[in-house]
Amino acid sequence: xxxxxxxxxxxxxxxxxxxxxxxxxxxxxxxxxxxxxxxxxxxxxxxxxxxxxxxxxx
Amino acid sequence: xxxxxxxxxxxxxxxxxxxxxxxxxxxxxxxxxxxxxxxxxxxxxxxxxxxxxxxxxxxxxxxxxxxxxxxxxxxxxxxxxxxxxxxxxxxxxxxxxxxxxxxxxxxxxxxxxxxxxxxxxxxxxxxxxxxxxxxxxxxxxxxxxxxxxxxxxxxxxxxxxxxxxxxxxxxxxxxxxxxxxxxxxxxxxxxxxxxxxxxxxxxxxxxxxxxxxxxxxxxxxxxxxxxxxxxxxxxxxxxxxxxxxxxxxxxxxxxxxxxxxxxxxxxxxxxxxxxxxxxxxxxxxxxxxxxxxxxxxxxxxxxxxxxxxxxxxxxxxxxxxxxxxxxxxxxxxxxxxxxxxxxxxxxxxxxxxxxxxxxxxxxxxxxxxxxxxxxxxxxxxxxxxxxxxxxxxxxxxxxxxxxxxxxxxxxxxxxxxxxxxxxxxxxxxxxxxxxxxxxxxxxxxxxxxxxxxxxxxxxxxxxxxxxxxxxxxxxxxxxxxxxxxxxxxxxxxxxxxxxxxxxxxxxxxxxxxxxxxxxxxxxxxxxxxxxxxxxxxx
Numbered sequence: 001x002x003x004x005x006x007x008x009x010x011x012x013x014x015x016x017x018x019x020x021x022x023x024x025x026x027x028x029x030x031x032x033x034x035x036x037x038x039x040x041x042x043x044x045x046x047x048x049x050x051x052x053x054x055x056x057x058x
Numbered sequence: 059x060x061x062x063x064x065x066x067x068x069x070x071x072x073x074x075x076x077x078x079x080x081x082x083x084x085x086x087x088x089x090x091x092x093x094x095x096x097x098x099x100x101x102x103x104x105x106x107x108x109x110x111x112x113x114x115x116x117x118x119x120x121x122x123x124x125x126x127x128x129x130x131x132x133x134x135x136x137x138x139x140x141x142x143x144x145x146x147x148x149x150x151x152x153x154x155x156x157x158x159x160x161x162x163x164x165x166x167x168x169x170x171x172x173x174x175x176x177x178x179x180x181x182x183x184x185x186x187x188x189x190x191x192x193x194x195x196x197x198x199x200x201x202x203x204x205x206x207x208x209x210x211x212x213x214x215x216x217x218x219x220x221x222x223x224x225x226x227x228x229x230x231x232x233x234x235x236x237x238x239x240x241x242x243x244x245x246x247x248x249x250x251x252x253x254x255x256x257x258x259x260x261x262x263x264x265x266x267x268x269x270x271x272x273x274x275x276x277x278x279x280x281x282x283x284x285x286x287x288x289x290x291x292x293x294x295x296x297x298x299x300x301x302x303x304x305x306x307x308x309x310x311x312x313x314x315x316x317x318x319x320x321x322x323x324x325x326x327x328x329x330x331x332x333x334x335x336x337x338x339x340x341x342x343x344x345x346x347x348x349x350x351x352x353x354x355x356x357x358x359x360x361x362x363x364x365x366x367x368x369x370x371x372x373x374x375x376x377x378x379x380x381x382x383x384x385x386x387x388x389x390x391x392x393x394x395x396x397x398x399x400x401x402x403x404x405x406x407x408x409x410x411x412x413x414x415x416x417x418x419x420x421x422x423x424x425x426x427x428x429x430x431x432x433x434x435x436x437x438x439x440x441x442x443x444x445x446x447x448x449x450x451x452x453x454x455x456x457x458x459x460x461x462x463x464x465x466x467x468x469x470x471x472x473x474x475x476x477x478x479x480x481x482x483x484x485x486x487x488x489x490x491x492x493x494x495x496x497x498x499x500x501x502x503x504x505x506x507x508x509x510x511x512x513x514x515x516x517x518x519x520x521x522x523x524x525x526x527x528x529x530x531x532x533x534x535x536x537x538x539x540x541x542x543x544x545x546x547x548x549x550x551x552x553x554x555x556x557x558x559x560x561x562x563x564x565x566x567x568x569x570x571x572x573x574x575x576x577x578x579x580x581x582x583x584x585x586x587x588x589x590x591x592x593x594x595x596x
Contacts, residue, residue, distance in 0.1 A: 002265050002266050002269055003265070003266040003267070003268070003269030003270040003272075003273060003296075004269055004296055005273070005296070005297075006293075006296060006297040006298055008129075008298045009128050009129065009131070009296055009297065009298060012128075012129075012131045012132050012134075012135055013128075013131065015135045015139075016131055016134050016135050016138065016352060016356055017352070019135055019138040019139040019143060019348065019352075020138055020348040020349050020351075020352040021348075022139075022143060022348070023138065023142055023143055023344045023345050023347060023348025023349070024344075024345040024348060024349065026143070026147065026341070026344055026345075027341055027342055027343070027344040027345035027346075027348075028345065030338075030341040031338075031341065031342060032338065033337070033338060033341060034151070034336055034337025034338040034339075034340065034341050035336055035337075035338050036335070036336045036337075037593075039593075040155075040158075040336075040593055043158045043159060044158055044335065044336075046158075046161065047157070047158040047161055047163075047332070050161055050163060051163055051332075051333070054163050054429065054433065
């Protein structure tokens, strides 16, 4: 099919497209999952403050 | 040429403006957090993708694909599956949470704090400082080769011009608020590659017709004669190389495995996970990331092989033969292809794509080098902030100079210098960092000793294999020649000299990490592990 005769080249074409689709499906299924809770937000903010300082010093 | 320069200047002005906008909007942290929630995951994904994929992948490996064929698509598969899916889902989320829990801001700091080891922090930073310029140089060579072909100027002049663009970008805003400009660059890359794919296939009469023409080309007597000079095992651009052959080892071990696996332990990509606001953003970035990589390396590795048909129809020789007739290697193929077979307006757009791809990758590489020096190698609480800042900047400056020098020298050493130096850095990273990075994220009981021994064995075996066995590097390094009087100590007539260092050194570092981990008794105190893993696996 598509002028490809080597089995492994054919398979890798499919795998490339399938893995990209896997990414799409995973993203859609988990679109709203993984929000931070209060405690995590606090840590994130502390980290962000430190990161800002480092960014300014580079 | 005037139009091309105007387009580049307009483009650079937009990137500069977006960089400034991003910086202005993220000035204080609470703004950043609030604003951060508004950052579209598409921006995150495109920015990650633009950092991930560089001129090295498009120009360098696209050219290698023109030489070795579509077997390189295995690298695309690994790039998507490992580089995006596994990296985001299984590495990214834990890295982000753990990095924030430990207040780590660089890759070296991350693994150093996790293992409570200053040695790991400093040694890994040293590896980044010493070897990342090789990869950065590869990206620079790719972009400069392209500018050279498009503007019809000397390579040295192209490299000089590109170095100036990079230096300005890095020092004025390139590092601050890069997300927006990276995303803009990512969008341009995406659209450019899409147009390229469609025009290359339609120019050959459709997908099936194009593949049939490529298959028929291999059977052409002129090509068959040309292939006598190629490494044994090449079976055509639409076929896998003969198993166990030299070509198979080059393609599978050096290109597919070396770069495909190495991406999981790339310091400049790992830190990107920590800048994401929540797991939700990572989830949402995955679809765009997957499609982006498919469109980048997938297209490059399809267009590369198909370019042979174009070159043969016009010049009566394959793409590689044409590049050699120019006195270059595979890195010259994609620029020459666009120059000869694509309309001028498209070459101009693509020129911007290439500059975009180079800038986004290089700026994050220099950033990684700068922080490695300032924060990991020489950081001291006793020094004031200004001294630490100065160290970062000196480190970065040294790295920039070394990179530019390497970009001048490497193409004179290796014909396919882009692919070799990229693979070299990815291989060193994988062998030195991957086992201890996975250990840090998933194994609470792994000891400091195991991490150090794993890293050291991976790094040392990588170096030794390059110096004495793997012909591509050992010939250039000359150390084997000095000591043993021959370029490689691998027995002649065997494939050993073609086995990439990653196969040996990653295997060794995994085994060493496991064995030392099992026999060493050291355990971290409960509080440390609890702090690191807080909020993980809930």
